[in-house]
Amino acid sequence: MRVGVLTGGGDCPGLNAVIRAVVRKGIKDYGYEFVGFRDGWRGPLEGDTMPLDRAAVSGILPRGGTILGSSRTNPIKIEGGVERIKDNLAGLGLDALVAIGGEDTLGVARQLSDADVHVVGVPKTIDNDLNATDYTFGFDTAVNIATEAIDRLHTTAESHHRALIVEVMGRHAGWIALHSGMAAGANVILIPERPFDIDEVVAHVESRFKTRYAPIIVVAEGAHPKAGQMELATGERDAFGHVRLGGIGQRLAEEIESRTGKEARSVVLGHVQRGGTPSAFDRVLATRLGVHAIDAVHDKDFGKMVALQGTDIVRVELSAATDKLKTVPVERYQEAEVFFG
Template sequence: MKKIAVLTSGGDSPGMNAAVRAVVRKGIHDGIEVYGIYQGYAGLMEGNIKKLELGSVGDIIHRGGTILYTARSEEFKKDESQHKAIKNLRDLGIEGLVVIGGDGSYRGAAKLTEKGFPCIGLPGTIDNDIPGTDYTIGFDTALNTVIESIDKIRDTATSHDRTFIIEVMGRHAGDIALFAGLSVGAETILIPERQYELDSVVKKLNKGIERGKKHSIIVLAEGVCSANELAQKMKEKYSLETRISVLGHMQRGGSPTGFDRVLASRLGARAVELLQEGKSGRAIGMQKQQIVDHDIIEILKQKDPLPEGVYKLSQELSI
């Protein structure tokens, strides 16, 4: 294999740049030309493809976001658009593609693989919701961003005897809320994977008040409901006043942690190796500290399981 390409797609996550850097530098080290595709699958259809050199990825390992930019593309779901994308790659002599992103990005890679173009998927998403890997690129950084923010909010909650509802990202997966809630000692953690009863939430808050506790933190994944909605329900039904904080897109940004930089580097380098080995349609991840790869079609059929041990522990410690 003489030429490969790399793109980032879907929501950005800290560590994407480290992964791009690894693909480029590992490729050049092994005598391969590496091309960057700008603006994700939209850029691939438009032919927005440029050759990358060592200097192209210099001084980016510590930067959040993605130098290749990213975009969501409904157009790419069409069969003719996928054929156009493959033609653009083959016209440049590119023989393999590394896709960095979440499940939507994986679906695009799977479609190209089915049409005969070799693709390798890297899990780049803060949600940590991709099967076949213990951690996704960007999750650790987002988690630490949330922890730092909640620690600061707790200072205010303590000073004013307030109950705060902290809304974090996670429409379908509650990993950020769960791990952050456990890390900051939240009194209540609400995630999409588990039903909740408002009575139980308020009962726990009142139990804390009875033993002299004057402030509480509720960590809420956006997939459950909005912080405003939860606050309104608590006020209407129980006359409980709360304060809310929606962390929003700040969770996506920032310099990646050491863990995310190393993870991204290991996965990016392995992607290049798999393409050289003639592999296609593989999704790379890390399980039990080992780099592994799975059939990308099978990965898309699976549902990422909730870490039951972590959830159970969070319930036991938040009494």
């Protein structure tokens, strides 16, 4: 059996651990051969491959990023894309494909599966907002990095009687903000799922300034105030679609300074959160997902995605990945709220 492997979407600590597990288990237990596709769906679309044997995956377990490269190429949106992929897979003599990626990548995998391509998916998102899996790899690493950064900021906040706003990743879901904020003892946590009341935020900040500890606010990049409350940046974007200036963290710092008369600074952790060596949790999770993905291939259980439920790796329909976003439930936010102020 010959199996192709690709990684799509934003990079995420643990991708290499999945690739290594898929390949080592596939070779050792099933005698498979593997072909690596470069840069996500661009690889099978253009037939761009790289060797993927034991030597290729040696030593990659602790390394962040992906040896296969990644991209956001979407073959569905390309005229004849699906057919070209099927042709390329056939031309390479591939019997199956392991696709590692997030909502978009797995959405494509699902459509290919509907078109009779033998695909098994492995869920990936640093934001932890994929349904049907308790956690995605990369998330724990990101939370650890954010937590360590906030730990560091505490001492600066205390020494200078200054509010610090830490903007973390999370466009649609506040998981990283919730976990890193709880872990690092933030005084306020703001998440996209729950528009915030700027008056309440300022009240927390004011009350905190009365103690010897200065306030730390953790805010997800996608958080926003209640309608009409605070003028947000117009969202000037560059050619690649990134907001250039005036993200929510910076806006909050300005607002707090102007309302309280105390200094406030924002820190945007940015890409540091998604790079580097994965945490032990993410390495174990990624390795287990890889092992189970190739088992699914071996069982010819295609059209499925492997997922974590409790401490078990299970198989669910690929559609479960794209059904709906997993957002922070209200009870989880309330658990954190008791520590505010």
